[in-house]
Amino acid sequence: MKNKFLTILLVSFLSTTAIIARSQNMPSKQHNLVFDQLAEKWDEAVPLGNGMLGCLIWEKDGKLRMSLDRADLWDLRPKENINFDEWKFNDVYKYWKSGDYQTVHKEFDRPSNDYAAPTKIPAAALEFDVEKLGEVKQVTLDLATASSTVEWENGAILKTFIQADQSIGWYRFENIPEELTTELIAPDYQGEKEKEQGKQSLSQLGYPAGTIKNEANSITYQQKGWNEFTYEVHVEWQNKGKVLEGCWSISSQKNHNQISVPATELVLNERSKGFDQSFKQHLAWWKNYWAQSSITIPDPLLGKQYYLEMYKFGAAARENTPPISLQAVWTADNGQIPPWKGDFHHDLNTQLSYWPSYAGNQLQLEKGFVDWLWNNRDAFKKYTRDYFEVEGLNVPGVTTLDGEAMGGWIQYSMGQTVAAWLGHNFYQHWRYSMDREFLETRTYPWLKDVATFFENIAVTSESGGHKLRMSSSPEIYNNSAKAWFPETTNFDLALIRWTFAKARECALELGLNEEAEKWKKELELWPDYAIDPETGFMFAPDFPYDQSHRHFSHLMAFHPLGLVDISNGESDKTKIENTLKNLAEQGSSAWVGYSFSWQGNLYARAFDGEKAAEALRTFAECFCSKNSFHLNGDQCKAGHSNFTYRPFTLEGNFAFASGIQEMLLQSHTGVIRVFPALPADWKTASFTKLRANGAFVVSAELKDGRTDNVSITSEKGGILAIANPFKGDFKVNRKYSVKDDIIYINTKPGENIQLTQKN
Numbered sequence: 001m002k003n004k005f006l007t008i009l010l011v012s013f014l015s016t017t018a019i020i021a022r023s024q025n026m027p028s029k030q031h032n033l034v035f036d037q038l039a040e041k042w043d044e045a046v047p048l049g050n051g052m053l054g055c056l057i058w059e060k061d062g063k064l065r066m067s068l069d070r071a072d073l074w075d076l077r078p079k080e081n082i083n084f085d086e087w088k089f090n091d092v093y094k095y096w097k098s099g100d101y102q103t104v105h106k107e108f109d110r111p112s113n114d115y116a117a118p119t120k121i122p123a124a125a126l127e128f129d130v131e132k133l134g135e136v137k138q139v140t141l142d143l144a145t146a147s148s149t150v151e152w153e154n155g156a157i158l159k160t161f162i163q164a165d166q167s168i169g170w171y172r173f174e175n176i177p178e179e180l181t182t183e184l185i186a187p188d189y190q191g192e193k194e195k196e197q198g199k200q201s202l203s204q205l206g207y208p209a210g211t212i213k214n215e216a217n218s219i220t221y222q223q224k225g226w227n228e229f230t231y232e233v234h235v236e237w238q239n240k241g242k243v244l245e246g247c248w249s250i251s252s253q254k255n256h257n258q259i260s261v262p263a264t265e266l267v268l269n270e271r272s273k274g275f276d277q278s279f280k281q282h283l284a285w286w287k288n289y290w291a292q293s294s295i296t297i298p299d300p301l302l303g304k305q306y307y308l309e310m311y312k313f314g315a316a317a318r319e320n321t322p323p324i325s326l327q328a329v330w331t332a333d334n335g336q337i338p339p340w341k342g343d344f345h346h347d348l349n350t351q352l353s354y355w356p357s358y359a360g361n362q363l364q365l366e367k368g369f370v371d372w373l374w375n376n377r378d379a380f381k382k383y384t385r386d387y388f389e390v391e392g393l394n395v396p397g398v399t400t401l402d403g404e405a406m407g408g409w410i411q412y413s414m415g416q417t418v419a420a421w422l423g424h425n426f427y428q429h430w431r432y433s434m435d436r437e438f439l440e441t442r443t444y445p446w447l448k449d450v451a452t453f454f455e456n457i458a459v460t461s462e463s464g465g466h467k468l469r470m471s472s473s474p475e476i477y478n479n480s481a482k483a484w485f486p487e488t489t490n491f492d493l494a495l496i497r498w499t500f501a502k503a504r505e506c507a508l509e510l511g512l513n514e515e516a517e518k519w520k521k522e523l524e525l526w527p528d529y530a531i532d533p534e535t536g537f538m539f540a541p542d543f544p545y546d547q548s549h550r551h552f553s554h555l556m557a558f559h560p561l562g563l564v565d566i567s568n569g570e571s572d573k574t575k576i577e578n579t580l581k582n583l584a585e586q587g588s589s590a591w592v593g594y595s596f597s598w599q600g601n602l603y604a605r606a607f608d609g610e611k612a613a614e615a616l617r618t619f620a621e622c623f624c625s626k627n628s629f630h631l632n633g634d635q636c637k638a639g640h641s642n643f644t645y646r647p648f649t650l651e652g653n654f655a656f657a658s659g660i661q662e663m664l665l666q667s668h669t670g671v672i673r674v675f676p677a678l679p680a681d682w683k684t685a686s687f688t689k690l691r692a693n694g695a696f697v698v699s700a701e702l703k704d705g706r707t708d709n710v711s712i713t714s715e716k717g718g719i720l721a722i723a724n725p726f727k728g729d730f731k732v733n734r735k736y737s738v739k740d741d742i743i744y745i746n747t748k749p750g751e752n753i754q755l756t757q758k759n
Helices: 002-023 089-098 102-114 263-271 274-291 300-316 349-353 363-375 377-388 418-433 436-457 490-509 513-524 570-586 593-605 609-622 651-664
Strands: 033-035 046-049 053-060 063-070 124-128 136-142 147-152 157-162 169-174 182-185 211-215 218-224 230-240 243-253 294-296 685-692 696-703 706-714 718-723 730-732 737-739 742-747 751-757
Touching: 046 136, 046 147, 046 157, 046 300, 053 157, 063 169, 063 243, 089 102, 124 243, 157 274, 169 274, 182 218, 182 230, 230 263, 243 263, 243 274, 294 300, 294 651, 300 609, 300 651, 349 418, 349 593, 349 651, 363 377, 363 418, 363 436, 377 436, 418 436, 418 490, 436 490, 436 513, 490 513, 570 593, 593 609, 593 651, 609 651, 651 685, 706 718, 742 751
Parallel strands: none
Antiparallel strands: 033 136, 046 053, 053 063, 063 124, 124 182, 136 147, 147 157, 157 169, 169 243, 211 218, 218 230, 230 243, 294 685, 685 696, 696 706, 706 751, 718 742, 730 751, 737 742
16 A cells, blocks of 8 residues: 555656646756666766755765765864965966066965865765665656656666755655664864875864764764864655655854854654655746746757756756856765865856856846845955055955955966956846846946946056056966966956946946946047957967967956947957858867857857857767766866866856857847847747846747847836847837847836737
8 A cells, every 4th residue: 555655656756747848848858867776976967956955865885875975164273375465466466477487486386286275175975775675667857846866677766856945855765674773973173184196185284083873763963074064964764654754954154153053953853744745836936937948949959958957957056045156066986175165256157057047047046146245345455455565355256255365377367357257247237137237236336336346457568558568368378377467368358448447338228427427438448359360369369279278268358248249340350250260270179068059159149050050069978977077187088178077067068058059149239139149950940038138028939040039028118128039020000110130129127018910
């Protein structure tokens, strides 16, 4: 009778999720991850998450393992080599100018390599001895419901999820022949301290042994970290015949003054709801998440990868949690410090990670990032005064959870234009939401402070204009003295010009005409970009783009900033075409995975759907693990890159999703373009509720290679401009005008515009 009841329960569970997926245009069955065995590597595991908690489901030494993580588990000890009382930006400049750059290397590089902290750290793992369950039949990650199911040949089943809006994880084994034991495995903080090549063990952190308290149906693990930091992992379970149901949580406490609800209390409060009730609450959140937007494209590989990326975004981002770091809530479970300390890299990683939130209509989750930046503004301003010795705002290029500088290659880890690229996120949030309060209290104040910083650090050039004393382009020439350029690079210049232009735009919008005029005059003092007439964008004056490189920093003016754009006319079109041709000719030997994702975005902006799809397909096929994690190196070993290693980072995944969105909808110029960059053989495609600049929410359908219909909701009103997407006559349900093949409609807040192709 029990087995029959459990079978009915499982059928009901699966039927409910299928109905939800169909009714809300959620990811469908073909988008799911499905394997015939558990992964044997942590970076191939099934990932679950809710922005704060994370879990990886895999097999280790014959046991089913759930690697647990929490976003704010950080060792925040001060960086050994960063002392701004002794070292300033001017000091770096003096040593570089004198030719004695080895002194800078000695000061900044050795400690960064030798010390394990500050760093992100893992939490613990749960293990279950499933040997008696026999062979695994199927492992599934269901994207629509953000839950995982493991089925065994003998009929046993494991269902698990992390509750979307609570710091709680659940698991339930069914049809087990005998009781399963739950084990809690602490990280190896007391293991061998000898380093592998390029790796650092967790034991180097020097933590005392944690305490593990085993009781009849629960385990509590408490670990003391650096200084007063502590965290707690608690799991409780019940064995009911052939069912084992468990609930777990992780809590952290930065110091003794911080009030934090322990994991034991979190589990106690939620256990009474039970698995099923909690799952219903979980489903409601994900139902709403997937309802925000959807796409349908005829390429099954790209379509599946897109939904996997948007799933991971929903699992990694929340409004009230730390932003997405290099690995987010999936810290490496291998006894080592995570790659690049699992930190916040602002030389592209955090920025790329939030690209799909804008067109993807997920501004609420993106707000977690801009709120974190804003909340750490005081620390950033102090850093600006301490290191650059001026007022205004800049941000370390590599930061801890608290926004403190972590060091690294100082050309980008303490670069001069980091805050400007982060300002792009503030600007995008305003333009896609048209939230005037956000403009007044966040976007313009941030851009104004960054513009003030640029005003203060500028020096006079030989022509009488402005330049940087020395400049860089992230990771170009790596960490050598050559990585500093005597003239302002296209990377720095694009961000400086963009900041002054957008500060002016925002000031005008707010009626601050005098400030707008000031930013206009500052912008006029800076030179134009270094452009080669044959090869397009250069690194800097006298430095052509003559080598393969992973970071397209020299192309910032084109993408993502949109200062140079095909819509501007033939001159810009020629620059872009020459640049992309040269990029291809230099080859991808020094690229990593995110380079291909970014390339997909570049080609989409150039309206080349064939090459955009090709670049994104290469990323999906060769630079991702079987669970869709971006592993940086060429896993196909097919010659796409000389890098064949596998450090896991997320920015390439999310840049991929943005690339698909750019193929379907563009609005960065203020003009909406539907299906602007599709391959010729994509005769059918559609999307619902993608978001455009101006707070317009757009849905569109392509049939037989022609745009059939477009539906646009104007959230805030204003002039809607859309490039005519139709071939031949069309009709609109509102009064409109047409100029240069752009349709203009004056909209009211909440108004829906329908445009359709006439037969």
